[in-house]
Amino acid sequence: MTAISLEALEQSLALMEDAEIINRQTPDGLHFTFIYIGTIIDQERLNESIMEPLVRSFQSSVEKSLITAKITRLFNLEQALQDLLKGSVLVHDSSSGRWNAILLPNSLSRSIETSETETIMFGPKDSFSEQLEQNILLIRRRLPLTALKTERYTVGSLTQTTVVLMYIDGLINPEFVDYAKNKLSSIDFDMFLDSSHVAAFIEDHYHSIFPQYLQTDRPDSCAHSLGIGKLVIFVNNTPFALVAPITLFHLFQSPEDYINRWLVASFLRPLRYLSFLLSITLIPFYVALTTHHYQMLPLQILYVIIESRSKLPLSPFWEAFIILITLEIIKEASLRMPTKTSQNLGVIGGIVIGQAAVEAGFASKVLIVLAGISAISTFLVPNYLVTKSSLLLQFMFLIFASYLGIPGILLGLVGMLAHLNGLTSLNQPYLAPVSPFYWRDWVDLFVRGPLHAMSIRPDALRPLNKYRVSRRRK
Amino acid sequence: MTRFLRTTIVLLASFLMILPCGCVPLPENNMIEEITPIIFWSVKGGREDGKITISTLVPPLSKEKKRVLTLNVSLLNEGNKGFNLIYHNELKAGQIRLLFVDEAYAKRGLTSLINTVLTDPNISKRLFLVITKGNFDEFLAKHLDEKDSIDFYLYRMFKHYEKKKQGEITVVNLHQFMKMLYSQVSDPQLPVFRAEGEQLLYEGTALFDWDRMVAEIRGQDDQISQLLYRDRFVRYLVLPDLSVTLGHIRAHTRKKLTSDLSSLSIEIDVKGRIDELDSLTRIEDNFQYVALTQKIERYLEENVFHLLSQMQHLRIDPLQIGGLTIKPFSRPITRDTWDRHWSTMKINVKVRLHLEPLTKVK
Numbered sequence: 001m002t003a004i005s006l007e008a009l010e011q012s013l014a015l016m017e018d019a020e021i022i023n024r025q026t027p028d029g030l031h032f033t034f035i036y037i038g039t040i041i042d043q044e045r046l047n048e049s050i051m052e053p054l055v056r057s058f059q060s061s062v063e064k065s066l067i068t069a070k071i072t073r074l075f076n077l078e079q080a081l082q083d084l085l086k087g088s089v090l091v092h093d094s095s096s097g098r099w100n101a102i103l104l105p106n107s108l109s110r111s112i113e114t115s116e117t118e119t120i121m122f123g124p125k126d127s128f129s130e131q132l133e134q135n136i137l138l139i140r141r142r143l144p145l146t147a148l149k150t151e152r153y154t155v156g157s158l159t160q161t162t163v164v165l166m167y168i169d170g171l172i173n174p175e176f177v178d179y180a181k182n183k184l185s186s187i188d189f190d191m192f193l194d195s196s197h198v199a200a201f202i203e204d205h206y207h208s209i210f211p212q213y214l215q216t217d218r219p220d221s222c223a224h225s226l227g228i229g230k231l232v233i234f235v236n237n238t239p240f241a242l243v244a245p246i247t248l249f250h251l252f253q254s255p256e257d258y259i260n261r262w263l264v265a266s267f268l269r270p271l272r273y274l275s276f277l278l279s280i281t282l283i284p285f286y287v288a289l290t291t292h293h294y295q296m297l298p299l300q301i302l303y304v305i306i307e308s309r310s311k312l313p314l315s316p317f318w319e320a321f322i323i324l325i326t327l328e329i330i331k332e333a334s335l336r337m338p339t340k341t342s343q344n345l346g347v348i349g350g351i352v353i354g355q356a357a358v359e360a361g362f363a364s365k366v367l368i369v370l371a372g373i374s375a376i377s378t379f380l381v382p383n384y385l386v387t388k389s390s391l392l393l394q395f396m397f398l399i400f401a402s403y404l405g406i407p408g409i410l411l412g413l414v415g416m417l418a419h420l421n422g423l424t425s426l427n428q429p430y431l432a433p434v435s436p437f438y439w440r441d442w443v444d445l446f447v448r449g450p451l452h453a454m455s456i457r458p459d460a461l462r463p464l465n466k467y468r469v470s471r472r473r474k
Numbered sequence: 475m476t477r478f479l480r481t482t483i484v485l486l487a488s489f490l491m492i493l494p495c496g497c498v499p500l501p502e503n504n505m506i507e508e509i510t511p512i513i514f515w516s517v518k519g520g521r522e523d524g525k526i527t528i529s530t531l532v533p534p535l536s537k538e539k540k541r542v543l544t545l546n547v548s549l550l551n552e553g554n555k556g557f558n559l560i561y562h563n564e565l566k567a568g569q570i571r572l573l574f575v576d577e578a579y580a581k582r583g584l585t586s587l588i589n590t591v592l593t594d595p596n597i598s599k600r601l602f603l604v605i606t607k608g609n610f611d612e613f614l615a616k617h618l619d620e621k622d623s624i625d626f627y628l629y630r631m632f633k634h635y636e637k638k639k640q641g642e643i644t645v646v647n648l649h650q651f652m653k654m655l656y657s658q659v660s661d662p663q664l665p666v667f668r669a670e671g672e673q674l675l676y677e678g679t680a681l682f683d684w685d686r687m688v689a690e691i692r693g694q695d696d697q698i699s700q701l702l703y704r705d706r707f708v709r710y711l712v713l714p715d716l717s718v719t720l721g722h723i724r725a726h727t728r729k730k731l732t733s734d735l736s737s738l739s740i741e742i743d744v745k746g747r748i749d750e751l752d753s754l755t756r757i758e759d760n761f762q763y764v765a766l767t768q769k770i771e772r773y774l775e776e777n778v779f780h781l782l783s784q785m786q787h788l789r790i791d792p793l794q795i796g797g798l799t800i801k802p803f804s805r806p807i808t809r810d811t812w813d814r815h816w817s818t819m820k821i822n823v824k825v826r827l828h829l830e831p832l833t834k835v836k
Contacts, residue, residue, distance in 0.1 A: 290505070290506040291503075291504065291505050291506075292502065292503075292504050293504065294504045294506050294509065294511055294566065294568060294569065295504075295511075295568035295569060295596060295598070297569075299513065299535070299569060299571060299626070299629055300630075302506075302511065302535060302569060303535045303623075303626055305506060306506060306507075306511075306535050306536055307535070307536060307537065309506055309507050310507060310536060311507075312507060315505060316505070316506070418484075
């Protein structure tokens, strides 16, 4: 610990052009030194609420002059610098020799906007922003409970990022909280600019292509997760919170499932699973059938495929590979382009290039149709990270299909299932409630049962309080 | 090291899992643009040297100029191999859907041909078997135009009539033929087509004794046979002798054998409507309507009786009446026993006609 001195602070803040050191004198002859970083504090409030009252005051100390401000006494240089960088103004009272810190952070932030990554037609539209306090506020509004606990951690030697662990005490399984605390405490890295960076350090299997934390910017989704016995991790300066523990099946659930009528939601949810399967296996099946198993094609379809593939220069594998890569280039390009341009790009990429490829004899019509179906199927999965993962899986299945045909695809599926079965999220099985089997949780798994049937919190999460309804019976 | 061991075990287990399932880990190269998946064979017998003539149309399923490949061979697969030597693509039999067999060949027996097709693991059991008359190769030669996909259209025709048992033509696939062939108490039947110039005309149904074609039924008999065979639907039952056409016919047949196998009673409930009437009968008059119905019933009874008598005479059972002798916990009767009883069996036929007159009957 180093003692605070003006010289030491001046030395630390050397070559920081936004660092200010200002001296002011009161009518009583008291000298105050204000040290702050101009870009991260609210300068208007500094002038109106701190400097003005202080220099005009006839009181003998800072505490007495600024009775409404939250003042922290400083004792060492490290603490002073830390507070300074968090947006505090350091005030030195020359008469008493005391150093004080007054928190005046610049509240520059965007307003609460609609979620762009998890859009829904009906239901709450608000979403998290980059400001941590605002995000916590959105949850506290939804869950006004004293049992809603928040614990702060600071991670990143350079970024000094604040991470908040949130859970409902007395409801969540304490095992999860302890495990998450251990993970967060053991993080050792310099920069954390997004919640996915934190997730990379606290997830159990960082080599896997499947996310083990659900990233969401929807407060309603977080509140629901907290309410059923999960925990949420907020990271400062990012609108995406992390939800854990999750299973593979959570990645296919959308907040809209609970807004739609339960029968409609139960129809849509299996459609997402089917779409995911289609997105990873449809084109590999085409390659397997056209390369190895022509016998399996119905004659009517064989007729169409022979017609469309008769004069193509590329084998089914290379044809599919090139089309898929092209499709990914178009998708990536449309993501990076401005909105209006990306729409044109989609049209040019999807229709013009596809049509031109068929007419030029580089690709078959059948494959273009299948590639279109496959690409659209990926968008049905609500989780963006899974959408991206499905691309890699598709290529893996494509290679298996090309070499081994349909047994290859089955081998790939078995391998994928084995991998999923080995995954854990917050040390909890990733395929629960299928493996291990929790029959009661199936009411909200492949179908979304009526809310009345969900009177018990998921068994797989082993919550301390498992009933969602009052247990008093008349 | 542990990871290496684990990987080895997983790979070994995967391959062991695949191999016993009969899946070849490195399958054949069947790249669709490099092969020619033929969809029919036409087999003709009756040559003096005992050889068979096998033909097919290439390239199949495409809008290109076609040609007929024909070879005289001793064995079916010799022809299959021979085709590869005279055509630039490898001919694959995995999509073969139609097998046309010449009448002369069918009369000598189909067992060897059927067994060859049946034992080939690539060939599906849903292969339609057809008996042809006339010069089938000449018929094919008239359909070589690039716009003409006669092979595909023939397949579509059989597939259409197979679905929902349409009953216009007899449709039998390899699986059904085998089932009837190896049954102790029934005989197979197949459709018969005549190739005439550029037309392939449906003639009727060929009846088999074991694997040899012994008779053919046509026209009205064929339609009645189809009605009796598993309650098919027949769109039109034309009865020129009565100047009447019945439409949308569905029959429900109840067959009953006496325990000593001495007599068979058949009750047929025929539902349909009068589609065409070329006589002075006034069906809006109830009396005349009932008279016409009774007339049709008697006529159908006579025809069914006549058809069954023919079958008794030939000692064949394509309608699988012998299946009625099979009962749980009892020993199935032998072929000889059934033939002996069937040929002398007394037959009673009762037809009940339920007609929709499509007009007001007073």
